[in-house]
Amino acid sequence: NAGVTQTPKFQVLKTGQSMTLQCAQDMNHEYMSWYRQDPGMGLRLIHYSVGAGITDQGEVPNGYNVSRSTTEDFPLRLLSAAPSQTSVYFCASSPHREHLNTGELFFGEGSRLTVL
Amino acid sequence: QQQVKQSPQSLIVQKGGISIINCAYENTAFDYFPWYQQFPGKGPALLIAIRPDVSEKKEGRFTISFNKSAKQFSLHIMDSQPGDSATYFCAAPRPRGYSTLTFGKGTMLLVSP
Numbered sequence: 516n517a518g519v520t521q522t523p524k525f526q527v528l529k530t531g532q533s534m535t536l537q538c539a540q541d542m543n544h545e546y547m548s549w550y551r552q553d554p555g556m557g558l559r560l561i562h563y564s565v566g567a568g569i570t571d572q573g574e575v576p577n578g579y580n581v582s583r584s585t586t587e588d589f590p591l592r593l594l595s596a597a598p599s600q601t602s603v604y605f606c607a608s609s610p611h612r613e614h615l616n617t618g619e620l621f622f623g624e625g626s627r628l629t630v631l
Numbered sequence: 632q633q634q635v636k637q638s639p640q641s642l643i644v645q646k647g648g649i650s651i652i653n654c655a656y657e658n659t660a661f662d663y664f665p666w667y668q669q670f671p672g673k674g675p676a677l678l679i680a681i682r683p684d685v686s687e688k689k690e691g692r693f694t695i696s697f698n699k700s701a702k703q704f705s706l707h708i709m710d711s712q713p714g715d716s717a718t719y720f721c722a723a724p725r726p727r728g729y730s731t732l733t734f735g736k737g738t739m740l741l742v743s744p
Contacts, residue, residue: 519674548731555640557720557736558675573731605674618665618722620732622674 517541521606521623528596528630536591536626538606544621545611547589551575551602552625558605564589565611596630603627635723637735644742650708652738654721657702665732666695666706667720675720679706711742 522537540547548563550573560573564583578600580592589608593600604627607620636655644650656664665680681688681695681704688695694707708715718739722732 550734555736557637558734560731560733563731574733607674618663618680618732619677620675622676624672624674 519606519608519621519623521604521626523626524624525627526629528593528628530596530598530630532596534593534596536593536604536606536628538589538591538623539587540589540606540608540621541587542608542610542621543586544608545586547583547606547608548573548620549579549581549589549591550605550607552605553602561591561604593628596628598630601628601630635721635733635735637721637738639738640736641739642741644708644711644740646711646713646742646744648711648742650706650711650715650740650742652706652719652721652740653703654705654723654735655701655703656723663724664695664697664704665722666693667722667734669718669720669737671717678719708740711740713742713744716740716742 519540545566549561550558552558559575561579562581564570567583567586570581603625605625606623609620634657638653666678667675668678669675679690679693681697683697683699692709697704718737720737721735725731
């Protein structure tokens with residue numbers, strides 16, 4: 516069982532470039548989300564989705580775009596990369612809204628992005 | 632907007648000692664409060680969670696204490712081991728109308744041999 520799979524694990528971009536971080540889960544989870552992790556800032560929510568075709572903004576959505584065309588996939592797009600977007604990005608999922616009842620989100624292993 | 636304040640930012644404990652990490656939240660319409668553990672290079676993973684209709688939950692060496700009136704909860708690691716060295720995050724659900732968890736800023740725990 517693969518769980519939550521993120522690709523790529525590492526990426527270096529130049530300022531202004533665009534790219535997509537991929538996230539796929541094989542657990543048939545309805546809820547998926549993207550967090551960024553920065554030293555001293557903890558985990559901050561970028562965007563989330565409660566099901567296919569439904570997305571919403573989190574705490575720090577600016578500069579990022581998401582879509583949810585299937586239950587399995589939730590890609591995160593950086594439209595024009597900036598050095599401030601250098602971070603480690605985590606995708607997380609849960610069955611429907613179970614994370615609110617159990618406190619459990621299932622995280623991927625992260626994608627480390629450096630923007631020069 | 633949910634605010635979750637976690638302390639301390641870092642903690643060094645000797646092997647066999649007790650590690651204590653604290654968390655305070657502002658408000659919530661849902662009642663489930665988790666702690667996550669993250670090892671270097673890995674994603675966070677649920678360690679233990681509590682509903683505030685109980686004041687304490689224990690799983691092995693890990694205990695959550697919950698004080699609903701003070702809006703605080705804490706993680707206690709008894710007999711701390713070097714393998715417990717990791718970053719710990721508390722989390723709380725955002726208020727009604729949202730479907731997300733808000734995380735604290737994390738505590739880096741180092742258990743010295």
